[in-house]
Amino acid sequence: MTKIMSRKPAVKTTHSPAPARRPAAKKTHKKAAVKMEFPQENEVVARPSYTVRIAAPQELERVEMSVNGAEWVPCREAVGLWWYDWSNFEPGLHRLVARVLDENGEILEEVERQVVVV
Numbered sequence: 001m002t003k004i005m006s007r008k009p010a011v012k013t014t015h016s017p018a019p020a021r022r023p024a025a026k027k028t029h030k031k032a033a034v035k036m037e038f039p040q041e042n043e044v045v046a047r048p049s050y051t052v053r054i055a056a057p058q059e060l061e062r063v064e065m066s067v068n069g070a071e072w073v074p075c076r077e078a079v080g081l082w083w084y085d086w087s088n089f090e091p092g093l094h095r096l097v098a099r100v101l102d103e104n105g106e107i108l109e110e111v112e113r114q115v116v117v118v
Contacts, residue, residue, distance in 0.1 A: 033057060034100050034108075037081075039115045046118055049087035054098050054111075056082055061103045068095050091117050 034056040039045055054075060056063055064072040065084040075082040075098070084098070094117055099110040 034063070034098065034111050036096070036098050036111045036113050039096070039113055041113055042116060043113075044116045044118055047089065047091070049085065050089075052084040052086055052096060052098070054082040054084070056100050060100050060108070061105075062101050064099050064101065066097045066099075072099070089117055093117075 034054065036052065036054050038053040039050065052065060052075075054063055054065075058077075058080065063075040063077075063082040065075055065086075066072050067086065067089070073084070075084045077083075082098075086096075094115050096113045096115060097110055098112075100108045102108055
């Protein structure tokens with residue numbers, strides 16, 4: 001049995017010149033790769049204290065933490081990570097938010113976790 005294949009006719013295309021490039025938009029900030037490594041989402045945390053571990057690029061100006069919408073507190077940098085020593089917290093559900101800022105104080109990124117304290 002012979003199979004006959006049909007060919008589609010070639011289509012001629014005309015190339016128009018590429019549109020003129022627009023200048024790149026000026027970036028106001030770069031995205032920082034930040035990750036709250038510990039605690040994990042909905043992790044059960046025991047009292048009386050807990051140290052939050054945040055991975056973020058070393059060239060960042062600062063990392064801050066807020067618990068349950070309270071004021072922003074600076075994290076400390078050590079061994080290539082950022083740390084927040086959390087204490088004096090009550091049992092229950094808590095919302096932790098870490099944010100990274102550049103040298104101008106502009107927020108580059110925020111990362112959030114909910115934890116359960118027992």
